Amino acid sequence: MIDYQSILNNIYQEVIQEKDKGEIATYIPELANIDKNTFGIHLQLISGDSFSVGDSEKKFSIQSISKVLSLALAISKVGTNIWNRLDVEPSGNPFNHLSLLELEKGIPRNPFINSGAIVIADILVSLLDSPKIDFLAFIREISGDSGIDYNYKVADSEKKTGFNNYAAANLLKSFNNLENDVDVVLDFYFHQCSIEMTCSQLTKAFYLLANKGKCLANNKILTKSQAKRINAIMLTCGFYDEAGEFAFEVGLPGKSGVGGGIVALLPNEFIISVWAPGLNERGNSKLGMQALEQFTTQTNQSIF
Ligand code: GLN
Numbered sequence: 347m348i349d350y351q352s353i354l355n356n357i358y359q360e361v362i363q364e365k366d367k368g369e370i371a372t373y374i375p376e377l378a379n380i381d382k383n384t385f386g387i388h389l390q391l392i393s394g395d396s397f398s399v400g401d402s403e404k405k406f407s408i409q410s411i412s413k414v415l416s417l418a419l420a421i422s423k424v425g426t427n428i429w430n431r432l433d434v435e436p437s438g439n440p441f442n443h444l445s446l447l448e449l450e451k452g453i454p455r456n457p458f459i460n461s462g463a464i465v466i467a468d469i470l471v472s473l474l475d476s477p478k479i480d481f482l483a484f485i486r487e488i489s490g491d492s493g494i495d496y497n498y499k500v501a502d503s504e505k506k507t508g509f510n511n512y513a514a515a516n517l518l519k520s521f522n523n524l525e526n527d528v529d530v531v532l533d534f535y536f537h538q539c540s541i542e543m544t545c546s547q548l549t550k551a552f553y554l555l556a557n558k559g560k561c562l563a564n565n566k567i568l569t570k571s572q573a574k575r576i577n578a579i580m581l582t583c584g585f586y587d588e589a590g591e592f593a594f595e596v597g598l599p600g601k602s603g604v605g606g607g608i609v610a611l612l613p614n615e616f617i618i619s620v621w622a623p624g625l626n627e628r629g630n631s632k633l634g635m636q637a638l639e640q641f642t643t644q645t646n647q648s649i650f
Pocket of ligand 1: 408409410411441442460504511539602603604605629
């Protein structure tokens with residue numbers, strides 16, 4: 347039996363001593379004041395036990411991690427037709443890249459770069475009666491936690507400064523790959539990114555992806571095949587132009603956000619969330635990646 351608590355404690359002790367903690371994402375002004383020294387991990391085993399260290403109960407902005415949850419809701423409703431509007435290829439580009447290579451014929455390369463997530467947001471805006479209310483209800487349902495909410499200040503902050511996302515949405519609109527108004531879709535997208543969760547809430551939200559589509563309360567949310575495919579996209583596209591490095595160092599499907607969170611999972615075994623707000627030059631949590639590299643090395647558990 348692996349002594350998970352000791353491993354997490356050791357990783358915590360080692361990683362918090364690191365001098366270069368990376369840089370906070372300041373392009374969303376409301377995120378700029380976060381303390382670089384915060385660091386937390388939560389590990390949930392599918393067999394039931396869970397383990398924590400550090401600031402695992404502090405809320406942070408999940409940002410792009412929300413793209414996995416919006417994809418899950420959209421796939422559960424639309425099924426495979428979703429792939430008529432976007433692709434599943436790694437982009438090799440930063441998350442906010444606008445090149446036509448990424449947007450070939452208005453089809454985003456994958457659902458985790460911003461243009462792809464904006465298409466998913468458009469699909470949800472078309473499908474849901476009250477998109478923001480219904481999306482939050484979905485996240486609360488799969489996590490079994492009614493305390494999860496949007497941070498309206500963060501959403502507003504991004505709305506005022508998200509010029510790049512307005513450019514992406516307008517480009518998609520020009521290619522007829524956006525059904526709704528740019529402003530309406532981006533309002534939804536900025537809110538989904540502003541959701542705040544703790545490491546332990548995040549592991550619970552992602553439980554269904556490690557558990558063949560069944561959430562913590564054992565309700566079937568996705569088919570086995572849908573869960574498998576979302577995990578495949580996390581492995582190949584979850585870290586933008588650093589997806590190869592994450593597979594190489596950590597060896598798990600996962601997703602990062604510019605709030606400094608990372609969630610990763612080993613199907614049928616565990617889900618692990620890390621939060622360390624300092625980012626590396628590719629926009630992924632610097633200490634979060636180090637901690638996960640240590641975790642899969644020390645436990646000898648990865649998909650490889
Ligand atoms: N809301 C952020 C954006 O659209 C999300 C980016 C991220 O977390 N990588 O720029």
